[in-house]
Amino acid sequence: MKLASLQQSRDGKLIVVSRDLKWAVSAQNIAPTMQYALDHWTDVEPILNDLYHALNRKVLENRFIFQPTHCASPLPRAFQWADGSAYVNHVELVRKARGAEMPKSFWQDPLIYQGMSDKFLNPTQPIEVEDLNWGVDFEAEIAVITDDVPMATSVKNAEKHIKLLMLVNDVSLRNLIPTELAKGFGFFQSKPSSAFSPVAVTPDELGESWKENKINNRLYVHLNQQLFGNPNAGVDMTFNFAQLIHHAAKSRQLTAGTIIGSGTVSNVDRLSGSCCIAEKRMLEIIEQGEPQTPFMQYGDSVKIEMFDADKHSIFGAIEQAVIPFIKH
Template sequence: MKLATYKNGRRDGQLMLVSRDLTKAVAVPAIANTMQQLMDSWDLLEPQLLELYEALNAGQLENTVDFDQGKCESPLPRAYQWADGSAYVNHVELVRKARGAEMPATFWTDPLVYQGGSDSFIAPKADIPLGSEDWGIDFESEIAVITSDVPMGVDAKTAASHIKLLMLVNDVSLRNLIPGELAKGFGFFQSKPSSSFSPVAITPDELGERWQDSKVHLPLITHLNGELFGQPNAGVDMTFDFSQLVSHVAKSRPIGAGAVVGSGTISNYDRSAGSSCLAEKRMLETITDGKPSTSFMKFGDTVKIEMLDDNGVTIFGSIDQKVVEYKA
């Protein structure tokens, strides 16, 4: 099943059921008006939506519209929870190596997670407004899951059953603000502005065999200013799968329905696949040449993030954004 949220002048938008080929959509107010309403009653409402989804794909529904990604908010325009992991530990290892820092052994056995701001996600086709190029503007191409209610202390096997939807993510980072914040010993805040998510969220079954072991086994493709930047496979070198990340987040507290949990930057040991953020490429340049040659993003730069199926067809639609100067 594929779902989106259309802009309608309200904070949480209008839930839309989207056809598998992303050509048609229909509002379903008789079932749920918003994505959060759906997540709050997922077990009750999912069977009703599935019946409509089959009819939509068969061309049997009235009141459908041509699906327009440009009308989409992030599937959850705001969420009660946004926790982003760093599941590709080789990425963390690389960043630390570039600055000559040893990596604690626990990084391979216990996930890294930070709690991000979830009250103002950016629409997938909207500009990213930021105050200064000096902040070190970077994109991070990722995958995220949306969960149902998750009980505290859930084990990874059980946590997998609480993963209901998948999305793509642009987790914007301000690299030059990060060191000062981390030096305070209290984590990210100003260095992590609003994130963006793909136009469409999908149920894992839409991926078929490409969803295995709570991982997405497909390349995540990033273009920077229209040129291919990277396409590492999201199912390769993922140290902690999504069930483990959800279990980790719920260790000491229950997680409410509609919680968003991210994978962290997709990264492969095979560097020929490219990278999913500028920081990784800069670190590789530092290791090879002693200094980075790739700059961070400037105002006017664009980034596009998407994932294609085995036939080359977009699965989630695309995050396609431009960085602009913020003006109050």
């Protein structure tokens, strides 16, 4: 099943989207918003799924053309957005870039930070930045949305709580990070609003690509219409989504609508490219002694997308440009 939220009010208007992303139908008589659907998932999921199959059979007269530009992020705001760093290879490289050693424990104990969740960017909404000296970067990731997860949930039980998956652009202001983390209190100003793919999908939509709580497909990232990277999201993922949920729920319950991110997708195989500029810059430092690739400038654009075995877009694309922030 594929779901999306139209840009309407703070929490959007829930719609069901066809498998080929060409058609949609309102789900208002079932669940007015994505959050409502997640809060009542056991009751509404079978009804939404029936509507989804009817939409794919093209028997609904009230269907309309699906337009990603009319979408908010699937959850326009969320009770919790917790982003992990499941690709430890990426963590190691980026920490080297800012002169920080990586503890060996990072290979056994996942990293997670709690990010800004009160307002996400729309999938095609520009990234407004006041100062380019902050070092604007994209981070292409995958995320899951959970239902209610009890505290101290085991890894085995955690996978049952994964209800939807989507793509993420976790926008980062790289040059603000070192000073901020040096205070010992975590990210805040260096992590502004993230954007998510137009569509969120249930795990069964991924077919054989969904194995061991990972998506075994390539994630394509284009910077200014040029391929920047296409690593396989199922390769080199040190901690899968069930492990990340288990870690997040160690000392707290996770409420329905919690978003758990994978962190920047990264492969040890350098031929697959990178999913963020910081990683590429670090590789350039290692190979050439200094970084060659600048961070994003005004007018630069990023596109993040994933395709199935038949080359069809699964989630739709995140497409964003960097623009100046204008004070009003």
